């Protein structure tokens with residue numbers, strides 16, 4: 001059973017991360033005020049999905065500069081710690097993107113989130129969010145991404161009225177499709193090309209959808 005912790009301020013979060021016993025558990029998420037839902041940490045035995053902190057820049061650079069990670073997901077490897085810091089300050093700075101922290105080490109080892117699909121080329125329904133993720137290579141094939149995705153989906157089901165999510169993976173990256181399928185996504189039967197993705201030209205994307213309601 002996953003646990004959910006509301007956190008209101010970034011400063012408070014930093015302190016509370018050092019003192020996990022201070023976290024307040026919410027038993028019924030549907031009764032949590034909206035303002036509190038906005039910044040939640042989602043915790044499982046192995047993982048904590050939490051906001052990105054600027055202090056994560058070194059681990060983000062370490063793992064996101066790996067040429068085997070970003071290009072599989074349609075983005076270029078990070079070139080410098082400054083670039084990783086800028087990604088934390090911009091791309092990751094919202095309420096629907098989480099760092100995947102490995103509880104045993106406290107290190108951010110991946111990212112997961114959802115957001116508007118309008119900028120990508122997937123055949124999304126009107127307003128249908130897109131979800132995405134990556135995990136650092138040393139942690140692959142240990143069920144970590146599946147656990148993180150299941151946790152985020154649990155949260156979305158409990159706290160939003162999102163009807164469905166769309167996602168896709170390059171056909172040459174079947175592991176990602178396997179993660180989606182393990183979490184209930186179904187292939188729509190469509191493939192598409194998205195040239196806005198890094199190395200997206202000539203790389204078909206297999207489209208999957210999860211019906212939430």
Ligand SMILES: CC(C)(COP(=O)(O)OP(=O)(O)OC[C@H]1O[C@@H](n2cnc3c(N)ncnc32)[C@H](O)[C@@H]1OP(=O)(O)O)[C@@H](O)C(=O)NCCC(=O)NCCS
Nearest residue numbers: 072073134135140141142143144145146169174175176178
């Ligand atoms: C895709 C990715 C997120 C998976 O993370 P992970 O933590 O290793 O995922 P899990 O361990 O939960 O599940 C991986 C599944 O893929 C399977 N798999 C691994 N390599 C595979 C391959 N070449 N072909 C088919 N399945 C494969 C694993 O066996 C496992 O399935 P199983 O549990 O049925 O055995 C990770 O490889 C990654 O970050 N890749 C680079 C970025 C990326 O691709 N992001 C997604 C973009 S759409």
